[in-house]
Amino acid sequence: MEGSSLAPSLKNIAPQQEYLLQGSILDAHRDTLLHRLRGLCDNAESSFEMFNDYEAVYTLRNSSTTQQNDPFLFRVRRALDHPDAADHIRYLGNAEIGLGDRRPTLVRACLDVACSKNVREFLTEMGFRMDHDYVARGVFFHKGRMKVMVYKIYKLIQPGITDAKNLEQLGNSHVVELSVVAPLGQEQIGEDMKNFADQLKPLVLLEKLDHKNL
Amino acid sequence: MPTRRFNMLGLRLSRFAEAGTRSKASALASDLEKTGASIGSVQLFSNIDNLSLDPVDKNTVMHSQLLQSYKWTNKMHELASQAVSILNQNTLKRTQVPRFSSSKKQKVNTLAACTISPALVDQLVAQLDQTYTDLSISIQRPLGNCGVMQIELGRTLRALVVLRGLMIEWVKVKGFDETFKTEDGQIDIWSASRYQVFQKVTDNAEAASLRFFHPLMPQLAIKSFIMWLQAYKNLFSAPCSKCGKYLQNNMPPTWRDYRSLEPIHDVCQM
Amino acid sequence: MGVSCVYSYPVPEGRSGAQVVEVLQKQVETLGGIKAGNFIVDCETYQSVMLNPPKTLHILHNSEHPASCFAILDSGATLVADTLFNGLVLYLKNFYQARKGAKIESKGQRFQLSDFVLKIGSVSLAGSMKGVLVEVEYCPSVVAADCWNLMKELLQSLIGNVAENPPPSLKPKMDETYTPAMTMLQYLDHFNSFRTAAAMGQPLR
Numbered sequence: 046m047e048g049s050s051l052a053p054s055l056k057n058i059a060p061q062q063e064y065l066l067q068g069s070i071l072d073a074h075r076d077t078l079l080h081r082l083r084g085l086c087d088n089a090e091s092s093f094e095m096f097n098d099y100e101a102v103y104t105l106r107n108s109s110t111t112q113q114n115d116p117f118l119f120r121v122r123r124a125l126d127h128p129d130a131a132d133h134i135r136y137l138g139n140a141e142i143g144l145g146d147r148r149p150t151l152v153r154a155c156l157d158v159a160c161s162k163n164v165r166e167f168l169t170e171m172g173f174r175m176d177h178d179y180v181a182r183g184v185f186f187h188k189g190r191m192k193v194m195v196y197k198i199y200k201l202i203q204p205g206i207t208d209a210k211n212l213e214q215l216g217n218s219h220v221v222e223l224s225v226v227a228p229l230g231q232e233q234i235g236e237d238m239k240n241f242a243d244q245l246k247p248l249v250l251l252e253k254l255d256h257k258n259l
Numbered sequence: 260m261p262t263r264r265f266n267m268l269g270l271r272l273s274r275f276a277e278a279g280t281r282s283k284a285s286a287l288a289s290d291l292e293k294t295g296a297s298i299g300s301v302q303l304f305s306n307i308d309n310l311s312l313d314p315v316d317k318n319t320v321m322h323s324q325l326l327q328s329y330k331w332t333n334k335m336h337e338l339a340s341q342a343v344s345i346l347n348q349n350t351l352k353r354t355q356v357p358r359f360s361s362s363k364k365q366k367v368n369t370l371a372a373c374t375i376s377p378a379l380v381d382q383l384v385a386q387l388d389q390t391y392t393d394l395s396i397s398i399q400r401p402l403g404n405c406g407v408m409q410i411e412l413g414r415t416l417r418a419l420v421v422l423r424g425l426m427i428e429w430v431k432v433k434g435f436d437e438t439f440k441t442e443d444g445q446i447d448i449w450s451a452s453r454y455q456v457f458q459k460v461t462d463n464a465e466a467a468s469l470r471f472f473h474p475l476m477p478q479l480a481i482k483s484f485i486m487w488l489q490a491y492k493n494l495f496s497a498p499c500s501k502c503g504k505y506l507q508n509n510m511p512p513t514w515r516d517y518r519s520l521e522p523i524h525d526v527c528q529m
Numbered sequence: 530m531g532v533s534c535v536y537s538y539p540v541p542e543g544r545s546g547a548q549v550v551e552v553l554q555k556q557v558e559t560l561g562g563i564k565a566g567n568f569i570v571d572c573e574t575y576q577s578v579m580l581n582p583p584k585t586l587h588i589l590h591n592s593e594h595p596a597s598c599f600a601i602l603d604s605g606a607t608l609v610a611d612t613l614f615n616g617l618v619l620y621l622k623n624f625y626q627a628r629k630g631a632k633i634e635s636k637g638q639r640f641q642l643s644d645f646v647l648k649i650g651s652v653s654l655a656g657s658m659k660g661v662l663v664e665v666e667y668c669p670s671v672v673a674a675d676c677w678n679l680m681k682e683l684l685q686s687l688i689g690n691v692a693e694n695p696p697p698s699l700k701p702k703m704d705e706t707y708t709p710a711m712t713m714l715q716y717l718d719h720f721n722s723f724r725t726a727a728a729m730g731q732p733l734r
Contacts, residue, residue: 060616105624107579117624119617134610136620158617160610167600167608172580172624414672414706434669436530454669455643495669495676505679509561509643 059228063137063155064235066223066242066251075195075219078248079184082193085244086186093184096196097126099207101178103168119173121164125180125207131159134168140255148232149239151253155226178204180212183219190234191241194222221249373424375477380406380425383478387485394489398422401446409439410485413492416457418464420484421448425477427468427484432461459513459525460491470517490520501527531644531668532676532707534684534699535715536691537722538661546651546658553649553663554638556687562640568592568648570713571634572720575618575625586625588618589713599713605698607710630655633720635662644668645683652723659723662716663688674703 070078083089100123104116120135138154169175183196197219199212223242225234242251381398384406388396395411405428408420419439421429433439433452441447452458467487473480498505499512500521512522540549558564569592577584589599590612598614601607608614618625635650648664665684670676677695684692695703698714 105621107624117621134614134617136617138620156613156616156620158610158613160608160614163606164608164610167602167606170584170602170604170606171586172577172584415670415675435671452669456669493675495667495672495679496674498678505682509645509683511679 061155061157061226062141062229063153064150064225064227064238065153065253066150066238067254068221068249068251069218070195070221070249071218072197074248078195078221078245081245081248082186082195085241086188086193088187094186095126095182095184096124096194097180097182099123099125099178099180101165101205102176103165103173104176105171105173116176118176119168121168132162132164134158134160134164140257149235149253151255152235157226175204179215180207181220188241189237190227191223191225191238194224195219196222221245221251223251373426375424377404377406380422383425383481384408387482391485391489393492394485396485399446407446407448410488411435412489415492415494416460418488419446419448420468422481425481427472427481430461430464430468432457432464456494456510456513459510460494463514464488467517487515487517487520490515490522493522497522499524499527530671530707530709531646531666532670532673532680533664533666533712533715534680534692534696535662535664535712535719536684536688536696537719538663538688538691540660546661549661550637550649550651553661553687554640557640557642557647557649560642560683560686562642562647564638565641565646566639567636568639568650569634569636570650570716571632571636572717574628574631575621576628577625578623580624584625586618587717588615589717591709591713591716593712594709597709599710601713601717605714607714609710631724633659633723635716635720642683647687652719654723654727659727662719664712666712671707672704673699673707677703 079093083093101121103119103121105119106116118137120137122133122135124130135158136154136156141152141154165175178201180199180201181196182199183194185195186193198215200215201207202211202213223238225238227234245251377400384396384398388394393413396408398406398408400406404423406422408422410418410420412418414435416435417433417437417439419429419431419433420427429448431439431448431451434454434457437452437454437457439447451461468484471480471484471487494513495511497512499507500516500519501523504524505511507524507526510524512524512527514523514525514528515521516523538549538553540546570589572587572589575586575588577586585603587601589601591597591599596611598610598612599607600610600614600618631654633652633654635652637648637650640647640649644667646664646666646668648662648666650662650664651658652660652662665680665687667676667680673695681692694700696715696718698718699711702711
């Protein structure tokens with residue numbers, strides 16, 4: 046869409062990128078990690094910030110697509126603990142390969158869009174199909190613009206129902222994620238993140254994971 | 260210092276035992292006096308200072324909290340005295356300001372409407388809420404005894420009524436898409452509606468609250484006010500009962516007759 | 530936020546759209562309207578690629594809600610999102626492609642008249658003027674059925690019998706609480722008929 050087609054304030058959507066490091070920790074050691082993070086991150090004096098999100102992944106396929114064509118994914122999130130908050134659509138690109146792959150973190154395109162509650166019906170009507178869904182429950186921290194999340198993934202026995210009875214925890218460890226969303230071309234962040242991740246080292250190993258190789 | 264004095268005293272005591280004479284005893288008494296004088300008086304701490312010296316305090320937040328509440332009370336006192344001086348400029352009052360100096364007079368002067376217990380007010384509000392199906396009324400008490408009644412009328416308007424006992428002190432009317440909450444979630448009784456219609460309705464509601472005022476039967480006053488307010492349900496959908504039009508000066512009929520409750524334009528009343 | 534009605538004002542034979550807009554603006558000012566900035570409503574249309582059944586996606590913006598973006602499908606399903614949704618549509622380019630020369634917008638002067646907001650917009654499709662749209666919004670009310678008669682009175686003094694009935698897309702929703710998306714649906718209806726008229730007038734390339 047050309048910039049001129051929009052009202053003045055709507056022009057120039059700066060492309061955003063997500064820098065990501067991931068790891069995991071056993072449930073038994075979660076609290077040790079949380080205390081370490083509390084000391085390292087901002088707002089150490091306030092209590093933990095919790096989140097409880099339901100995420101559904103929607104895919105779109107052309108009716109005539111050839112096999113090699115990747116399905117197109119939208120992730121739709123809803124905060125279960127804040128029923129008034131807007132829903133979000135998140136688009137995540139594939140991991141970028143660049144700079145001889147010397148970058149310390151995974152880098153991928155990222156776009157987060159707040160939208161009205163009817164987003165699921167709307168996407169279905171656009172031709173999307175729900176692929177899978179889960180509930181993520183945990184704690185998040187800030188450190189400057191870095192975001193650290195420690196959360197547990199729950200499988201839904203019946204898709205779409207987020208009732209406590211319908212949840213089944215997945216594995217016996219928590220996911221640990223360190224991420225920053227920033228405009229294009231701020232490679233310095235990767236280094237900062239690496240340094241931060243090193244401070245958590247004995248507890249958890251945060252790594253650059255390319256999901257394609259999994 | 261004192262320890263040395265005591266040592267000295269101990270020395271004299273042993274000498275006293277040796278000699279055992281009266282003159283020595285008087286010398287000893289004067290020595291004791293000297294010792295006492297050199298120690299000096301115990302420094303007098305206020306309770307709060309003692310608290311701050313308490314080593315356990317490092318683990319509690321008592322001292323800082325006390326300081327804070329002290330500052331808070333001071334500030335409140337200051338603001339209250341400013342408020343009194345401002346409010347005193349207005350000589351037109353429906354009720355007497357309670358004079359704390361003459362407590363005997365106070366009882367005589369207060370109106371029956373102001374002294375009704377909160378429980379009775381709650382009861383009346385609940386009763387009104389049930390009587391009118393298209394009205395939803397709730398009451399809160401953010402600061403002490405005064406109730407703040409919030410009324411929602413269909414999907415037409417929201418009204419806020421501040422009560423002192425059962426006397427209406429303050430009325431504001433806003434649109435259905437507006438709110439009586441400040442950004443931090445507290446009740447906002449001051450701000451006016453952004454719509455001209457509701458600013459006009461607010462003026463009229465204020466007038467009505469005075470008109471329906473009844474010093475002896477406060478319940479009746481509230482009931483008639485609510486009934487009158489309810490007539491605004493058709494604020495946008497009813498034409499003026501005088502001129503038959505919907506708009507006059509681009510405004511709907513913002514007045515409701517006190518008796519017939521019929522909608523009339525402000526201009527058509529005259 | 531309030532109830533809006535959008536009407537297409539016919540441009541009589543032998544008069545230009547610009548003249549009609551000027552006459553309408555004069556009329557609003559005679560009524561007591563005060564100029565209050567400009568407005569723009571735009572619409573871009575996307576066609577599905579190789580989807581079965583084929584679908585059309587309209588993306589609309591309204592300067593009255595500058596941080597929002599309205600996505601509307603043929604069925605009338607409407608998604609309200611923040612403006613970054615434009616970016617998502619770009620990522621969808623393998624599935625939804627912009628229809629060429631279908632960009633349409635209505636822009637013009639905005640007036641304030643006590644609690645009414647009046648907008649006189651000239652509609653241009655791919656750069657050429659196609660007609661005039663008049664929007665009247667009554668801000669204090671949120672139920673169209675409540676304030677329709679009152680709006681009709683104002684509308685008729687401005688555009689006469691064009692406003693005899695509520696806009697068709699609003700009619701079934703008169704009793705619902707009004708949302709900004711309902712305004713966008715009205716604009717989309719008008720935009721679609723302007724496009725159809727333009728397609729009829731000139732043969733397809």
